[in-house]
Structures are given as C-alpha cells and as structure tokens.
Amino acid sequence: MGKVKCECGHVNPRGTILCESCGRALTEEAKKENLVDMRYEGSARRSQTYNKTIIDKVWNFFSSVKVGIWIIVLILVAASFGTILPQEFYIPSNIPAETYYEDVYGTFGKFYYMIGFHDLYNSVWFIALIAALGVSLVIASLDRVIPLYRALKTQRVDRHESFMKKQRLFAEQKASLQASDLEKVREELKKKRYKIREENGALLAEKNRFTRWGPYVNHVGLIIFLFGAMLRSVQGMYIDELLWIREGETLQIPGTDGEYYVKNDGFTLENYKQGEDLEVFNEAIDRVGTVAKNYQTDAILYRDENNDLPGAEPELTEVLHDDIQVNQPMKFESFAVYQTSYRQDEMKAMHFALTNKETGEEFGEVVVDLFNQQETYDLGNGYKVELLGYYPDFDGFTKEGEPTSRSPLPNKPAFLFNMISPEKPDGEVSFVEIQNTMEPLGETMYKMKFKNLETRDVSALTIRKDLTLPILGIGGIIFMIGVIQGSYWNHRRIWIREKDGHIYIAGHTNKNWHGLKREIHAVLDGTAIPEPEDRQKD
C-alpha cells in the first residue's frame, strides 16, 4: 500500500524521507534541505505519515516529543507544589486536616487544603498525568524504534553522493583513493573498533549501533516501573499495617489472615553514652543532648497450625526468633516486619502493701495488674482486699462524687479498695491514686501503701507486604541499562567513497561531535583523503 520505490531500486514504506538503502531524498522538502535530518535516518514514522482517523490523531499527539516534554514539565511543577506545605500523611494524625492547615498556616493553609494540594500525589489529575506519561512513552517509542531499526538494518554501504553531501561532516575532493591510504584508514578504524563494510569501492565504518536502542530500552524500563506501581492497588499485592505490641504480649499479625502471631519479648532503646561510645562523638552528644543508638524489639514469630480449622483454638508453633531493628526488618514469606515507633514505660502493674497505719506493720502485698484485675486479693489470716473500682485514666469526680476515667488506657490509674482485716471484717474503703490517698467514708485503720510500679514498653511494628517490588526492581534495572547504553556510547558512522573521479567522505554521530571529529582527524592523518568539515558551527 503506497510504497515508495527509489531510483536505486529499493522499495521503501510509505512516508519514507530518505531511501532506507542508498539514502537518496525521496520527498520534495528533503531534496531542498542543505543538511538531512538524520535523527531517525529519514525513515517512515507512522506519526508523520497518517493523520486522518481519531486513532491517527491520538497516536500523533502522544508520539510527539514536544507533548512528552510538556507532560514531564507538568508533573515536575505539580510535584513541587506538593512540597510547599506538608502532605496530609505527614501531619499529626490526631488533628483533622480540615482544621490543621488553617490553624497552622492561616489563610494560605486553608486555601491549600481547599484546592486539594494537601493530598496532591493521590489526586486524580496527578495520577492522570502519570498515566499520560506512560501512554506517551509507549507510543513515542513504538513510532520511532521500528522504522529506525529497519533503516539501520537495510542501509547500504555505497550511499548516494547526495546523501553524503547533506551530512553535517562532509568533504569532497577531485582525486582518487589510493590503495595505501585506504589500507591505513582501515587499520586505524579497526584500532578504534569500527566495523568496516566495503562494497563497490565504497567504505562504511560504523560503531556502537546498539547505543541507539538505549532510549527505547530505558523507556521500556520506565513503563515496567509504572506498571508495577499501578499494580499496587490490586487486592493482595500490597499490605501496610501498624501493630502496637506491649512487652510480653503475643498478637495476631494483621494482614496474614490469622496465620501468624508475633510476641514482643522485650523492647530496648539505647542512647549513645559518653565514655562508652567513641570519644569523637562527645562533642555532638554534648551539643544535642541525647542521640538514639538503637530501637529494638526482640520478636518471636509463631504460626497458627489450626488456622485452617474454623473455630479451633490457635495452636502456636515457633517459627523464628529475630531482633527487629530499624534497617533490619524481620522477614517471613513475603512479609517484612519493621521497627517503626515505640512508647516507653507504659504502666503495667502496681504493688501495694496492706499496712497498719499506726504500727507500720505490713500484712501481705497486692499486685494489681492494670490490664487484668482481680476482684479480691486474699492475703490469708483474715486479711483480704477487694477492688471496688478501677479507673485507668482517672479524670476526677462527677458532681455525684463518682470517680470517672477518661480512657481505658492506664495513663493515670486510680483504685477504690475495700480493706478487710480481723479488726474490721466489713472492710474500710480507701481511694488510691498515685501519690494521693483519700478516705471517702471516714478515717481508716489500714492503708494501701504504694510499693512499686511495674512498667513496660510498647513497640510499634509495621507489617508490610509488597509483591510489586520485583517488578519495580526489574523496571529499574532495565531503565539503568537503557540510560547507560544510550548515554555512554555514541553511534558513529564514516562513509568514504570514490565516484567519477571524486572522493567523498562524510561522518555522522548521534551526539558528541567533537569526539567524532577527533577520531576522523586521527584516522585520516597522513593520508590524502580530505578531512571533513563541520557545516553546522554556531
């Protein structure tokens, strides 16, 4: 359909500008140009050939590098707007975003929130821009790589002199090629790792053609990366959970469908200490105060063997012991468990001694577990303590005199005890909070003397599964191969040809012309072949 036949006999696809084989100009415009546009070898690109249907138009739009650059620039500018104020996921989680931005940043903050910039990177239009980038990458690459591949594959050695004349590096001289000169040139070219082909008295030296595929390889890498990032929203590919776990606790790991449990076998926070750590750190420790050295949860991972049996009690078998530290997550299956945060010294249990106020004699110790209280604590010999009320986060009394608790967390525990003794078999009531004891129903003979407090740390673990990582990794590797392939080499060609008593020489490189000029200079040095001139100096 609409093929173009060149004078040399080669049949080119429709839309070809320079004959794939001999290089003759096939269009009127190309014939008029002083220098040929060598970017895609004058090959037939779909986007330059068809422009009728909607599909053509969409194709042409996205294959334009101008459009591609616009997309890149729009993403870049949009991304920068998201850094003006912190994004929603970085603001304190206990304050609603609606009020936070206005409270902290005033009118500007309110405006920022209103136009949705507080969550810019998840906005529909931002994601649409990224999608447009992906589409553009695919179409622009396909539009170019196929014709370019064809053209480079079918190129002839003896290019038409009109092709050579329109190269940026070119020279012509009335003379004939000397065999000795040619021999020397061949040798020099080989030293410089050119591949040499000769046909009909013409020579083509070419090297590093593979570098031309670099951009397409890197674009493929980017596409794979974008595809991987998109997969994340597919169910089951991605899990992100947070687990607060107290020392000694064993909890189900969220996201594992009840299969795995983890035990916090102790949390450690270490700071750098003068005298213990390197002396050179002293100055820094002095200036800043404390510097954290390690956050660590000693974790035991269990599997529930009965997970598949509905209704069965969990039967835990130990799978793994690991110290989870920052930078050293615990891994199992496709999960990783990270040390994310901690809270130190949460109250766990309080110890009291039932004490005779007057004599100071103690009649046994009561340990109140703040998470699991008993109703009565029998101390023997007629001594007994009843827990009438427990207020984990004591918040004062109501008008009626009832104690209240703000939350179920043991932040500020208070207790209402009834102390039973042989002397007072009905008991005496005492209200005890930290550092304060009240006797609401009159003076008592005994008291609950505070002995000590058991505390423990709470560790926050992040549970993460991300099955897209291998895809992202492959995308990243392909991208790197592609950019390196495209950036660290140049595709260079030198044509030398004698025709009708003239020597023609031309050179082309896809970039880095100084390098090519230097190379040609060295190759031709000491021969009668004229050195090509650069006809595009600014």
Added chain:
Amino acid sequence: MSELAGISSALLYAAFILYLVGTFLFGGSIRQKGLRDGDQLNRWGKLAITVTIIGFIAQLGYFITRWAAAGHAPVSNLFEFTTFFGMMVIGAFILIFFIYKTAVLGLFALPIAIIIIAYASMFPREISPLIPALQSDWLHIHVTTAAAGQGILAISFIAGIIYLVKNIDQSISTKKTKWLEAVMFLIVSVVGFILITTGFALSDYKAEFEYVNKEDAAAVQEFNVPALVGPNEGVLITDGKMNPIVEMPAFINAKKLNTVLWSLGAGVILYVLIRLITRKRVAALLQPLVRNVSSDLLDEISYRSVLIGFPVFTLGALIFAMIWAQIAWTRFWGWDPKEVWALITFLFYAAFLHLRLSKGWHGERSAWLAVIGFGIIMFNLVAVNLVIAGLHSYA
C-alpha cells in the same frame, strides 16, 4: 578530638588551600584554547591540574581519616554531605578535564567547589554518631552516588555559565544580562552568607529567645547572628542583644529566615560594591577570561556532563534511595519533600535531554537549562534541608 579527627581536619584545610592555588594557576593558563589531539597543555595548565589533583587527594584523605575516626562514612550531616559534594564537583571536573583539556573550566569549577566547601563549614562540624535510621551501608552507597551524580551535573552548569558569560552581549542591557546577573548575585550572596556567619561566629554572638513553636509549646532558640526577624511570641532572654524588628508566625523558622535575610543583605552590599568599583556587570568582568574557549566545545562539555551525570544521579538519588527507603522506612517512596525534589531534578534533566535531542535546544538555551538544573540541585541541598523539613532534614 582524637588524633585521626585532627589529621582529617588538617587535610580538609590543605585541600581548601590547594584549590585556591589551583584557581590562580588555571587563571594563568587560560590563554590556551580547548585542546585537540596532539596538542600539549601549557605549563600553567599542567601545574594547575596537578595542584588540583593533589588537593583532591588531600580531600580524599580527609574523607578516609574521618571515616576511620567515626566508624562510618562522613556523609551523615549537612557539613559532611556538603563537603563531600564539593569534593565530587572537583572529581567530576578532573574527569571532564581529561576528556576536553579546557583550562577555563577549572577557573570556574574550582571557585564553585571552594564556595561549596566554605558553605559546608558554616554548619556544626563535629563528628556525630549515627541515629538508628542511618545505620546502614546504604547510607554510604546512596549518598555518595547521589553526590557524585550531582557533582557531574554541576560541571554542566559550570560549562553552561561560561558559555553564557562568553556569548551574552554585555554592551547593552537586556533580559539575558539581567538574568545572568541574578545568577552572579546568588553566588555573591553565598559568599555573603559565609562572611556574615564567620564574622559573628568569631565574635561569639549568641542571643537566646523563648518562643511558642508550631505545636503551641514553649521552646528556646539561639540566634548566632542578630535577629532581624524574631520567632513567634519571642522574648529575648540574653542581655544586651538586639531585639527583632519583626516577629514571624509560628510555622516559619525565624532563625533560618533571619540567616537568609542576612545573606541576601550581605550579598546586596558586596554586589553593589563590585558594581560601583568596577562600573561593570559581574558577567562583563568575567568575560575577558573566557574569550579564548570555543562555544561549541563548551556546549558539548555541558551536554556530555549531563549525559554522564544523569545515569549516576538516577542510580544514586532515586534507585539506591528507594532501596534504602524500603529497608529503613518500610516504603520505597513516601513523597517526602527531599524525595520529591530528587524526582524533580530527575524529571528536569530528562526534559533537558529530550529538548536537546528533539527540539534542537543547543548552545544558549541548553546553557540556561544547565543553569536552572543546578539551581534545582542547590535548592534541594539548601532550601529543602533547611526550610522544608522532612524526614531527611539533617539540621
């Protein structure tokens, strides 16, 4: 300070001096154009590059000894990172110099590196222990590769700025001359910052303020230069120091803004002085130095540096960064400002490459792009670290 740490500081100091000497030597050698095969560097040029390389080795010595003293690579705070970046600029310059042998590049690259290293020295210089998030080999891998990429990209800026100094017509005042002066002014302001900070540090200026911070809590902040702007509801608690002229709202870090104001002020004074004394634009003053070099060559050096630097930058600042973020912060990407600005840098240079390749943006336009690209890198280094505080914030 341990003995090693002492040696380390001395080596850095030596490198600094050698770079200064190198600058003058390059100044002597610029008569020579860019070289082609077979030409020889002149004697000044040879001496200049030798001194530069010795300086580089000295700085490498600083790096290694400090590493040994601290037990971790010295890239863990703003001073260390910025110093390393300066070293990478020199390293990249040496690399490019051996490809193109252009002396004038050294005349501009060395002073830029000197300013960067001096700027670095304005931050706390003690060896700091690593917080848990930084205890990873990826710290070394990621930061050094990213800085190397930025250093190479900086050479593109340097070639670009030389191109502009050479090619922008200074006989009339145009938009271009104004923009170029703006760039020069920013460089002068950094020098201003260094002078102001050093000056007040020598006089041991300290003024403490009690103020109310963003979280509505009482806090204390120490100013080391007189406060032109003060913190939110700030009360001066050091006797006999200056009271601020204006008070800032809580979400602005008054201390940092104050330093920026002083630097710009010092920059204005320095710049105006230069203009008054020489009666020329700064770029016009530099123009005679660059007359000999070929514009074409500068353009190619600038482009080549981007081609070499872009993959290195991508690897270090994005790929290694993502790998580490996955390990340390549980996610490879979190839209933290520093991450976003690395991405912006990446996108910008991608746009640069596409503009050159397909729109034929060579020469002057390409040079402007190289300048803007470096501006983005510096923004990420300076502003994002100091102003937009995210997870990365060292200071």
